[in-house]
Amino acid sequence: MDEPVLLTGAVGRVGQAILRHIGTDYEWRLLDRAPMSSSKRPEGIDADDIYIGDVTDADDVREAIDGCRAVVHLAGDPRPEAPWDSVLQNNIDGTQTMFEAAVEAGVEKFAFASSNHAVGAYETESRTPDLYRPDDDYRLDGTEPPRPTNLYGVSKATGEVLGRYYHDHHGLSVVNVRIGNLTEGHPPIDYERGQAMWLSYRDCAHLFERCLLADYDYETIYGISDNDRKYYSIEGAREALGYDPQDNSAEWDGDDHVDGER
Numbered sequence: 530m531d532e533p534v535l536l537t538g539a540v541g542r543v544g545q546a547i548l549r550h551i552g553t554d555y556e557w558r559l560l561d562r563a564p565m566s567s568s569k570r571p572e573g574i575d576a577d578d579i580y581i582g583d584v585t586d587a588d589d590v591r592e593a594i595d596g597c598r599a600v601v602h603l604a605g606d607p608r609p610e611a612p613w614d615s616v617l618q619n620n621i622d623g624t625q626t627m628f629e630a631a632v633e634a635g636v637e638k639f640a641f642a643s644s645n646h647a648v649g650a651y652e653t654e655s656r657t658p659d660l661y662r663p664d665d666d667y668r669l670d671g672t673e674p675p676r677p678t679n680l681y682g683v684s685k686a687t688g689e690v691l692g693r694y695y696h697d698h699h700g701l702s703v704v705n706v707r708i709g710n711l712t713e714g715h716p717p718i719d720y721e722r723g724q725a726m727w728l729s730y731r732d733c734a735h736l737f738e739r740c741l742l743a744d745y746d747y748e749t750i751y752g753i754s755d756n757d758r759k760y761y762s763i764e765g766a767r768e769a770l771g772y773d774p775q776d777n778s779a780e781w782d783g784d785d786h787v788d789g790e791r
C-alpha cells in the first residue's frame with residue numbers, strides 16, 4: 530500500500546504494538562489527542578505525520594485523513610468500567626466521526642478496534658470457567674450478535690453497527706476486530722480468561738497489517754493469538770484476512786518463558 534494509512538490512538542498500547550512491528554513498512558499518519566514522545570515514534574515518521582487532535586472533532590479528523598486510503602481506528606476509551614458519557618463521546622461519536630470523514634476522503638478500508646466486551650455476556654455461569662480451558666470446544670466465530678458485558682461493550686457493538694451502515698450505504702470495506710487481551714512480553718498471569726484471549730504484540734501487528742492488505746467487504750473477526758485455550762475462533766480471521774498467528778499462551782508456563790519477541 531503506497532498511500533498513507535491513518536492510525537488513530539497511535540500513542541496507546543495497541544497502536545504501539547502495531548508501530549513497533551510494522552512502523553517502518555507503511556506511510557503512516559498518526560492521530561491521537563495525547564502527544565507522542567520520540568521514543569514512541571517509529572523511524573521515518575516526521576513531525577508532519579503526527580496529528581494531535583480528537584476523533585470527535587471533524588476538523589481534526591479531516592486534516593489527518595486527507596489523502597489516506599486506509600484507516601486503523603483504535604482511539605477511544607478502552608476501560609471496561611468506563612462511564613456512559615465517556616464511551617458515548619469517545620467511542621460512539623468518535624467512531625461515527627471517523628467513518629463519516631473516511632467516506633468523505635475516499636478511504637477504501639477501515640479496520641475498527643472492537644472488543645471481547647462486545648460479546649462478554651456469552652460467558653454465562655454455566656459455561657465458565659470450562660470455556661477458558663483447552664479441552665472445551667465452545668467457540669464464538671464472529672457471526673453471533675453482540676451480547677455486551679458493560680456499557681463499554683455496548684459502545685464497541687455500536688461501532689460495529691456503524692461499520693455495517695457505512696459499508697452498506699457507502700461501500701467502505703470494514704473489518705471489526707474483536708480484540709482479546711493484548712499484553713506485552715507474555716500472557717496475563719493467573720488469569721485463565723486473559724490467557725484464552727491473549728493477543729501478543731507481534732500477532733496484533735500482523736493482524737492489523739492483514740486488515741490493510743486483504744480484500745474484504747464487511748467482516749467481524751476475533752483478534753487473539755493461536756492459544757490452546759480459546760473460545761473465540763480465529764478461522765474467520767484466517768479465511769477473510771489471511772491471518773497467521775505465531776503465538777500461543779500455552780507456550781508460557783509461569784516463569785518458563787519461551788524466547789522471542791512478542
Ligand SMILES: NC(=O)C1=CN([C@@H]2O[C@H](COP(=O)(O)OP(=O)(O)OC[C@H]3O[C@@H](n4cnc5c(N)ncnc54)[C@H](O)[C@@H]3O)[C@@H](O)[C@H]2O)C=CC1
Nearest residue numbers: 538540541542543562583584604605607642644708710711
Ligand atoms: N488493549 C486491549 O487489550 C484491547 C483494546 N481494545 C480497543 O483497542 C483500542 C486501543 O486500546 P489501547 O491501546 O489498549 O488503549 P490506550 O488507552 O492505551 O490507547 C488509546 C489511545 O486513544 C487515545 N484517545 C482516546 N480517546 C481519544 C479521542 N477522543 N481522540 C483522540 N485520541 C483519543 C488516547 O490518548 C490513547 O493514546 C481501544 O479502542 C480499545 O477499546 C479492545 C480490546 C482489547
Ligand SMILES: O=C1O[C@H](COP(=O)(O)O)[C@@H](O)[C@H](O)[C@H]1O
Nearest residue numbers: 607608609644645646709710723
Ligand atoms: O476491551 C478490552 O479488553 C481487555 C481485556 O478485558 P479484561 O476485562 O479481561 O481486562 C482489557 O484489558 C482492555 O483494557 C479493554 O480495552
